[in-house]
Amino acid sequence: MDTINRISDFINSEIAAISYPAEPSGLYKPIQYTLAGGGKRLRPTLLLLSCEAFGKDFKFALPQALGIEIYHNFTLLHDDVMDHADLRRGRPTVHRRWNEATAILSGDAMLTLATQYIVKNAGEKTARVLDVFNRMAIDVYEGQQFDMDFENHNDVTLNEYLNMIRLKTSVLLGCACEIGAIMADAPQPDVERLRHMAIDMGVAFQLQDDYLDTFGDPSTFGKQIGGDIVNAKKTALLIIAAKRDPSIYTLINSDIDDDEKITAVTRMFISTEAVDECRKMIDDYAHKAIDTLDSVNIGEDAKAHFRKLIEKCSVRNV
Amino acid sequence: MDTINRISDFINSEIAAISYPAEPSGLYKPIQYTLAGGGKRLRPTLLLLSCEAFGKDFKFALPQALGIEIYHNFTLLHDDVMDHADLRRGRPTVHRRWNEATAILSGDAMLTLATQYIVKNAGEKTARVLDVFNRMAIDVYEGQQFDMDFENHNDVTLNEYLNMIRLKTSVLLGCACEIGAIMADAPQPDVERLRHMAIDMGVAFQLQDDYLDTFGDPSTFGKQIGGDIVNAKKTALLIIAAKRDPSIYTLINSDIDDDEKITAVTRMFISTEAVDECRKMIDDYAHKAIDTLDSVNIGEDAKAHFRKLIEKCSVRNV
Structure with a gap:
């Protein structure tokens, strides 16, 4: 094992x-x-x-x-x-x-x-x-509050969204690494690097979660596919797609049948290339995390474990 | 001032x-x-x-x-x-x-x-x-949980009730004194004494609150008189009265008019002498708090302030 x-x-x-x-x-x-x-x-x-x-x-x-x-x-x-x-x-x-x-x-x-x-x-x-x-x-409470605030706005920018998931999801991963390293008396610069690695990893993790909510394999994802679309949740996919075709907000807020809405919105995620942009962002954050990891003064074995987790978070299909 | x-x-x-x-x-x-x-x-x-x-x-x-x-x-x-x-x-x-x-x-x-x-x-x-x-x-969460649990029981004993208000109300007063004393590097035995004083003071305070909810002066109490009766809340008054005349539970859980219920239950609090017993308990806890206070190694000025607060909590009519 x-x-x-x-x-x-x-x-x-x-x-x-x-x-x-x-x-x-x-x-x-x-x-x-x-x-x-x-x-x-x-x-x-x-x-x-x-x-x-x-x-x-x-x-x-x-x-x-x-x-x-x-x-x-x-x-x-x-x-x-x-x-x-x-x-x-x-x-x-x-x-x-x-x-x-x-x-x-x-x-x-x-x-x-x-x-x-x-x-x-x-x-x-x-x-x-x-x-x-x-x-x-x-930070986590602030992130949760921003997330709730976003429900009532159709003008959430990608940066606002990234800041929200950093607060709501990533800083907890960063804190975990920071406290673990502090408990082992790690030098402060390494504590900071590990924390930054985890924060980027967390953003990749959350973007991947958004991606899988629409494009995941129903047999392995564990949640209902399309839940974010049904709830008109402001995800990276929706924000990017809306920048290219604002009519997606009319569609996602309309009261058509759920399955029909999921199919139509998913199609727009693809046609606007929001899905490609989202996948690229996930890769970018994962790579940034791996680059930061490389600069931490720890052994190769330890790095391999973190790298495995970063990969799991960014390419996982469950 | x-x-x-x-x-x-x-x-x-x-x-x-x-x-x-x-x-x-x-x-x-x-x-x-x-x-x-x-x-x-x-x-x-x-x-x-x-x-x-x-x-x-x-x-x-x-x-x-x-x-x-x-x-x-x-x-x-x-x-x-x-x-x-x-x-x-x-x-x-x-x-x-x-x-x-x-x-x-x-x-x-x-x-x-x-x-x-x-x-x-x-x-x-x-x-x-x-x-x-x-x-x-x-302790406070446990007290709040016991308080909620009591809503569904007609067999709450006076000791269970006193333990609940100790947890829900008193330990916070005890903690306040304890932390204040610790911050001033007080000797541990005095920290403990001050804490016990505040806990007894807190019990007197909560019993007084229960008392005033039924017998307070409407012009100064700030809350609606009889609220505890309308909500059939297990207070010391109700528990003591029920021990002497269990029919009070039938009355307090009946669906007669609120004002009528307040009048009838209040009358039973008096006829069973629950109100006298309650007032005696308040005095006893206040005196116990003052006795403990006397044993703390602090100046007379400081003692006078605490004594004033104990009196305020046990005879206050607002």
Whole structure:
């Protein structure tokens, strides 16, 4: 089994081993349920790889890895309430399985729990690690707010969109690498480089997610193909296509049948070459991430793991 | 002007002076709105008094005082969403003035903001102060969950109720005193004593709040008298009365007219002597708080301020 799978298995077993107070079960059961939902465990994997890359046993940063994964799942839990989503990773969302109050309160507790893990055993690095974590968290809320704001605007620019996904998605990956590297006492310039690598990787990851939402293989994607089109979501594809043919907004906001809309909008993504532009952007961000990675002072083995993750994020078809 | 008013004015002006990023305004305006809502500023006042009691200028703990007040307002903001409350301190709640997603997200940001303030300038005390804060926060979520759980049970005992208000209300007052004292390098036994004082004070405060909800002066209470009865809330009054006459649950859960119900239930609170028992409990907790206060090694001036707050919480009629 390769290192990445070994680390992700380790994270899963450590998450399963977290013990919670028995009462009030209405608070703790939804947290356990949320964390047992699986997912790629990309963020804690990045964190542990970053720690190991600088010569420390990756287990040293386990509390921080759990903290970052709990934080990520907290954002998903609250986002699902805000978006009125019914399903997450094939299971009912917490506010559907329990109720909204439970989802809000359990999420709040997860944010505090994440903060507790982030500083656990951090010793004299406590203030620094916490500061990195809190600034990341504020960025993520700003990103989520911009994402919600964009719903009501047809004039979102590509730069505004890229800034939003950087805040909402990428900085969390950047923070994971930063904290992992800090825990291993990495030199500050390398911490910064690894962080930038992860941020570009995150943008590629999110653009790829947008791409797959329309052009993914239904048998492997896991979500309904065309969901973004049905929700008229301002993705890179839509923004680029609209710049070339603004009539796509009329089409995507019309009340024609969903399947018909998906087919017609997809066709416009292709005819305007928005899809080619989007694929090019994904490649560019992935290459930028790999270039930055090359400049980090870590061993070839470590680089190979990060490179594998960058490739997975930018060419993945699931 | 006395010290308590001077400190509370200082807190108000410092809260008003907090600057927020201009964008996304959908995230920051609700935070500003929430914090401008006023209130007694009891928690930051306790924190600053605790700092000053041990010989440090109270301004030294200003970031922590702001952190504790932001945390308190975050819990009110999310509680209002969970309770579907329309008004808070005479103004529309955030989820009514904006929407639910905004209320959830702004609250999340307030929790992170509070954490940032709690550790600001804490230096080598960072890990300790943060640990106290995070453990308090978990207690508060547990208290809120028990409070919600109680809605569906008619067999809540007085001890269960007292434990719930200790978690939901008192530990935050205890935490305020604890952090203020820690910031002033108070000896650990005194930190503990001050914390216990604040916890008993908090129980008296919440029992008084329950009492006033039924027996307060409508012209000064600020809320609708009888709200707890209309909502069949398990308060100390109801639990004690039910122990003596269980038929009160039938009455309070019946669908008779609100005013009629308030009158009939209030009469039972009096006839069962639940109201006398409740007043006695308030006095007992207030006296216990004053006894503990007497054992803390601080000056008479400082003690006088705390005593004044304990009295305000236990005999206040607003």
